[in-house]
Amino acid sequence: QLDFTKFPAFPLRTEQPSGLDTAGVRFELSKALDLWARNSKLTFQEVNSDRADILVYFHRGYHGDGYPFDGKGQILAHAFFPGRDRGGDVHFDEEEVWLLQDDNTNEEGTSLFAVAAHEFGHSLGLAHSSVSGALMYPWYQGLSSNYELPDDDRLGIQQMYG
Numbered sequence: 067q068l069d070f071t072k073f074p075a076f077p078l079r080t081e082q083p084s085g086l087d088t089a090g091v092r093f094e095l096s097k098a099l100d101l102w103a104r105n106s107k108l109t110f111q112e113v114n115s116d117r118a119d120i121l122v123y124f125h126r127g128y129h130g131d132g133y134p135f136d137g138k139g140q141i142l143a144h145a146f147f148p149g150r151d152r153g154g155d156v157h158f159d160e161e162e163v164w165l166l167q168d169d170n171t172n173e174e175g176t177s178l179f180a181v182a183a184h185e186f187g188h189s190l191g192l193a194h195s196s197v198s199g200a201l202m203y204p205w206y207q208g209l210s211s212n213y214e215l216p217d218d219d220r221l222g223i224q225q226m227y228g
């Protein structure tokens with residue numbers, strides 16, 4: 067289950083008058099979750115409650131969990147392995163330039179879908195993979211639009227959730 071009620075005001079993009087739009091963010095996140103659901107028996111339901119298993123936040127710098135973000139670049143996001151309270155939660159560094167699907171601006175940025183797909187892997191219990199090309203490989207690799215989950219990641223999720 068995914069809770070979106072906790073979104074703070076989105077970071078304003080320098081070139082654009084408005085920040086990230088919530089609807090666009092939800093769409094990228096739901097695509098990222100769908101990637102895992104398509105390759106396992108997992109289902110996800112969006113709920114508007116703090117009691118959701120996966121809470122998604124955008125934070126900057128120190129934000130109270132001992133893993134401060136570092137401004138634009140380097141650390142892009144982090145997620146907590148499954149468990150109570152903040153288990154499963156995902157934090158995105160709001161100082162990144164997050165690109166949504168239809169962002170055809172030529173500005174440098176990071177695909178929210180790609181990072182979300184990776185982070186949700188952590189939320190579901192997957193650690194980093196040494197297989198280059200795997201979604202859970204530690205280093206960001208932009209994903210193609212009709213992206214399919216690489217074998218290493220699919221094996222990992224199916225070992226846990228069938």
Ligand SMILES: CC(C)C[C@H](C(=O)NO)C(=O)N[C@@H](CC(N)=O)C(=O)NCc1cccc(N)c1
Pocket residue numbers: 139140141142143144145180181182184185188200201202203204205206207
């Ligand atoms: C030690 C961790 C807190 C690093 C952090 C991460 O792995 N979060 O899940 C992270 O943001 N890693 C960057 C490393 C980097 N700056 O290239 C990353 O891109 N991770 C997200 C990611 C997204 C999409 C694909 C892959 N393979 C990795």
Ligand SMILES: [Zn+2]
Pocket residue numbers: 125129131133144157
């Ligand atoms: Zn955090």
Ligand SMILES: [Zn+2]
Pocket residue numbers: 184185188194204
């Ligand atoms: Zn990671």
